[in-house]
Amino acid sequence: MKKLFIFVAILAVLAGCSQNETVKVAETNYISFTNAFIDNATRADNTITTDLLTGFDVWAHNSSTAIMRKVTVTKQLGTWTYDEKKEWEEGELYYFHAFAPVGVIASLNPYPATTGDRGLPVITFTNSGNKDFIYATEDREQPLKIDAPLNTSPVVLTFKHLLSRVKFTFENKVPENITLEVLNVKITDAGQIAKIDLNKDFTAWAWEAPTSTAPFLFGNTPLIVKDKSAKAENVLFMLPEASREYTITFDIRYEGNVVNKEVKITHEFKMGRSYNFKAVINEVAPFVPTIEFEVNEVEDWLTDDNV
Numbered sequence: 001m002k003k004l005f006i007f008v009a010i011l012a013v014l015a016g017c018s019q020n021e022t023v024k025v026a027e028t029n030y031i032s033f034t035n036a037f038i039d040n041a042t043r044a045d046n047t048i049t050t051d052l053l054t055g056f057d058v059w060a061h062n063s064s065t066a067i068m069r070k071v072t073v074t075k076q077l078g079t080w081t082y083d084e085k086k087e088w089e090e091g092e093l094y095y096f097h098a099f100a101p102v103g104v105i106a107s108l109n110p111y112p113a114t115t116g117d118r119g120l121p122v123i124t125f126t127n128s129g130n131k132d133f134i135y136a137t138e139d140r141e142q143p144l145k146i147d148a149p150l151n152t153s154p155v156v157l158t159f160k161h162l163l164s165r166v167k168f169t170f171e172n173k174v175p176e177n178i179t180l181e182v183l184n185v186k187i188t189d190a191g192q193i194a195k196i197d198l199n200k201d202f203t204a205w206a207w208e209a210p211t212s213t214a215p216f217l218f219g220n221t222p223l224i225v226k227d228k229s230a231k232a233e234n235v236l237f238m239l240p241e242a243s244r245e246y247t248i249t250f251d252i253r254y255e256g257n258v259v260n261k262e263v264k265i266t267h268e269f270k271m272g273r274s275y276n277f278k279a280v281i282n283e284v285a286p287f288v289p290t291i292e293f294e295v296n297e298v299e300d301w302l303t304d305d306n307v
Contacts, residue, residue, distance in 0.1 A: 070108075091142060172281055184249070188247040218232040
């Protein structure tokens, strides 16, 4: 029975593309939203882009009073709209917090929080792996009418990705003309539940270490002929974490044989970055396959034109 020698390298891809869109302005006397924009967006899998964003949930308060609690804002004929419009009040400082996809945060309790610079409680998030998670915040200070007219322009939101995007690519470089397929690609101990404090400046946002882990299944590749590569079918989202050890398992099937592999890697996942774990299968050998991981290169996250 032939055995495979497998060399695996990590291609860490950083987020970098952006898009703008223009929408109509809602009623000028009411709080309204426009130009919802997403940093680090690409079109693929379940990643939310500016073009694909159709709704988000908003929490807002002025002074210490909540004026919006999970108000869903949706795009209707190019205009962002919501039910039960809220009016601006003079002399108030407003804080807005928006999350997408709709329902990704079920509740914030307490809101506004008694601690924190911006009124958010520390958020405990359970990551399923199959949903993007983006967040935007904006402030608006209204003057007294004796000082200046109210600023009734729409609230402009710039969303940022809070998770890491992960995929696997396998390349068949075996010298012999062998067709492969890779099955059941899995990170067995991905972070599942963690906390984040979003009251700080963006540069200080950081997830705490997860309190639990779960297996994340990236699925199978199609058949891979010699000198070709293929991606595992699922692109998933992981909690950003400081460098730690992970366990990756997968099966390689070729010519009626199946090789089961488990490998330990130490890696850091950063917020808003996309990682492609690239495995190069490059030798048939009469011994048990071994796998090595290394950071090969760093590139910008692919834009829409390059995906």
